[in-house]
Amino acid sequence: MADLEAERLARAYLLRVAEPPAPAVAEFVAAHGPVAAAEAIRAGDCPKRVQDETDARRSHDLSQRDLDEGARLGMRLLIPEDDDWPGWALLSLELAGSRGVPGVAPPLALWVRGAARLDDATTQAVAIVGARSATTYGEHVAGELAYALASQMVPIFSGAAYGIDGAAHRGALAASGTTVALLGCGLDAGYPAGHVVLLDKIAEHGGLVVSEYPPGTPPARHRFLVRNRLIAALSEGTIVVEAGHRSGARNTATTAGALGKVVMAVPGPVSSGMSIGCHELIREAGATLVASVDDVVETVGRLGTSRPEKVRSKRPTDGLGPDALRVHEALHRREGKSAEQISAESGVPVARVRALLPALELDEFAERCDSGWRAKVRR
Amino acid sequence: MADLEAERLARAYLLRVAEPPAPAVAEFVAAHGPVAAAEAIRAGDCPKRVQDETDARRSHDLSQRDLDEGARLGMRLLIPEDDDWPGWALLSLELAGSRGVPGVAPPLALWVRGAARLDDATTQAVAIVGARSATTYGEHVAGELAYALASQMVPIFSGAAYGIDGAAHRGALAASGTTVALLGCGLDAGYPAGHVVLLDKIAEHGGLVVSEYPPGTPPARHRFLVRNRLIAALSEGTIVVEAGHRSGARNTATTAGALGKVVMAVPGPVSSGMSIGCHELIREAGATLVASVDDVVETVGRLGTSRPEKVRSKRPTDGLGPDALRVHEALHRREGKSAEQISAESGVPVARVRALLPALELDEFAERCDSGWRAKVRR
Incomplete structure (x- = not known):
């Protein structure tokens, strides 16, 4: 869980640094993960578009203070890495953004x-x-x-x-x-x-x-x-x-x-x-x-x-939530993988990977084998 | 104008005999003209469908009384043969009827x-x-x-x-x-x-x-x-x-x-x-x-x-009113016809035929020739 709290701290920083909607930051974070992205932004070591969205406030690191203050005020910072993140609903923003709809970058995190x-x-x-x-x-x-x-x-x-x-x-x-x-x-x-x-x-x-x-x-x-x-x-x-x-x-x-x-x-x-x-x-x-x-x-x-x-197209995995999708994509067709390996590759927390795998098995997206879990070939 | 008044009398009879909407009577009148249709109906000498719509009242000929009474009360009977008949608007009823919409037979005449x-x-x-x-x-x-x-x-x-x-x-x-x-x-x-x-x-x-x-x-x-x-x-x-x-x-x-x-x-x-x-x-x-x-x-x-x-399709005659259309259809491509002949064939009163022909000529639907009027071939 140390990773999750590092990610939360990074995203608290990012929320304060980038005024939403921040499409370049959102992409940068999606590509590099929140911790590495925050570090790069803090150092000014990032693409021009990301710099443009963050230069004004990148030195304002109030992340720990925000988390402490938030806790004191009865709020928490919900991040995409949490399993109650509404990833499915927010996917509509990402898809609209990729279709060129302006101003619909997904949130980097949400105070709740x-x-x-x-x-x-x-x-x-x-x-x-x-x-x-x-x-x-x-x-x-x-x-x-x-x-x-x-x-x-x-x-x-x-x-x-x-x-x-x-x-x-x-x-x-x-x-x-x-x-x-x-x-x-x-x-x-x-x-x-x-x-x-x-x-x-x-x-x-x-x-x-x-x-x-x-x-x-x-x-x-x-x-x-x-x-x-x-x-x-x-x-x-x-x-x-x-x-x-x-x-x-x-x-x-x-x-x-x-x-x-x-x-x-x-x-x-x-x-x-x-x-x-x-x-x-x-x-x-x-x-x-x-x-x-x-x-x-x-x-x-x-x-x-x-x-x-x-998302309404005919791919069988269309019914999967974003975490399940990421887990499924991390599976190999022949070689089995451990939950830890899948977690590392998918970026989905290992506890959530362990919870999702049996559900994927039930829906015939995954199956157990000697070396762990692998993708099930659907006919 | 004797024809027109005979037609008015016939339609006054038909309006009283057939409770609207009377699709079979409307078709019968369109095919045979109001005078002949009224005579046939009065004599019971008409197709079963027409009889069904008229049998109950076909002996009630109050047409002259209706016209007299109407005139006394300040009304007139407007008939399709009159040039202020709203034939264009009512064409929507005929077209809908021909598409199978029920209950939309056009009126046989209108009291106004x-x-x-x-x-x-x-x-x-x-x-x-x-x-x-x-x-x-x-x-x-x-x-x-x-x-x-x-x-x-x-x-x-x-x-x-x-x-x-x-x-x-x-x-x-x-x-x-x-x-x-x-x-x-x-x-x-x-x-x-x-x-x-x-x-x-x-x-x-x-x-x-x-x-x-x-x-x-x-x-x-x-x-x-x-x-x-x-x-x-x-x-x-x-x-x-x-x-x-x-x-x-x-x-x-x-x-x-x-x-x-x-x-x-x-x-x-x-x-x-x-x-x-x-x-x-x-x-x-x-x-x-x-x-x-x-x-x-x-x-x-x-x-x-x-x-x-x-009616929105591309036929050039689509812009014509119903009388002009009937006159145009009565024209031959080669042989000329007199206005009287055209009137007889189209069922449009001869005075109206005479009024419509120059307009059709102007729009290049008709042309004069030695023997009268004929259809102009459009390219």
Whole structure:
């Protein structure tokens, strides 16, 4: 576990050094691992693109302080090397990035408050987002949808803003469901001020409060937009309940669409300026109109888990999570390998490798042999 | 003109004898002309299918009385042989019928009140229909849409019912625009009772009140549904403003879709039972969401005149109206024919043939020769 903590420290450093989204840093870390990447960045010994994303703050190494401070404040730093990292959901960001969608680099790590597993919370999750200056109608609809979906075990993701976001979180809490708040500032920023108690409740009642910004990071407009990609990526589909002509909620919906996720919008009176964005999404952007919780379930269910198209192709390993995939790729067809060897080659922690191998065996992706584990040839 | 009046008398008889829609009678009349068809039906000397549609009432010849009574009440019987017959718009019914859509036989004639030309009124017309038990919201939106469209010279068609229909007619009248009311009863039925004054106003202020039912025909539920096909056919697109889960307005929208016309629906609060039908149309039936008059103009304009696909094909004669088409088809490539001959062969009145031939010549569909008129071979 020493490696894991070194990786956590490295990623705490990287999160503070690179303002998200940092596509060059994300690639650099994916290629070299977080520890080596952090060292190279700290030393300024990295490609120009990576330097551009890190030069301003690379000497600010507050990683240990951040981890200590985070622990004191009841947060932890969730990293891709942890087994509750939502790698599957976040894969949509990597795939969109590789298709050329801008601004969708995956997060280097996530600060988290709350006891739930984030990977579990992303399963069949729905995001409900909308205007801060929502109407009574919009807040009512958001609350009712969140309550009904959470009652059916659908986790509700949102952005903790006033208006629609708050109503969605509260609706899910009222149903004792899981709700996850993604913030555009540090988890200790006390923002939005009127939702500090709400965020505490979310963290204490089986939900999660999540941010890629280190403790102490103040809110900023661009951070909300950057944060929106995480709301879009971590849920199966995004519902916009109320939105003006130009709005952050529409930005989340557009991102969700670019990630291959389901985009839904709730209609409202045509005389309401707060429904204009929803009507435009339906009319011009192909969003699906949802007027009831049944509509939402039918829409999300109909499209299944809405995995981006590249992953929907016919390869049998498409059903595997990212760790299982990495383990499977480390297996050889003839020669067996030990769990330790597989761990070293795949970068997946050995405990997780040991947990995944029997599952891979059950699904006929792996088999035991005299010298350990090898890939099973599928016909 | 003696022919034309004989045809009018024959069609007055046919309208009373055959309860619309009467596909077999419509075909029979198209094949033999109204005078011969009426004679054959009166004598019971016609195919079984035609007999089935006419046997119950074929001895009720009230045609002269209907024409006299109609004239006394300020109505006239518009027939396909008249040059203001909306043959182009109604062609959508014939084409849909030939594709197997049920219940869309074209009308044999139309009773009309008001001085306007119905063929002109159908040009770029929009139908606005919806629930009788509309909300204040729905009536407001219907009135505003009708007012704004009528101000832009778009004729507004509707069904004269309470609620949305009435609001649409009133909105168009307020803009001094053209509005056309299609009834499911005789024009003298005084129905709906609360709209008698509204219907008088429509007829007196440049609009039209139209029905295929002879004077004295009482309203009936099935007649409203049958009437809906005319609302759908005579307009370029249908807007449903409010509609319950099952409603006549949805029936009009479905028919409009089957005719290849544009179907639009106005969203409303998801908490309103009167918007359920609109949301279902958008969500499940592919209706285009319209939230403003600009949306309507863009939708109807974008699809142009929305002619059914079969007519959109590349034949050069596709741009011709039905009478011009019939005249053109009666022309020979080599031998010239007189206007009288062409009239006899095409069934188009000779005065109209004389009026159409120079236009066909101008468009290079016809040319003069020593023996009269012949088809021009187009390269």
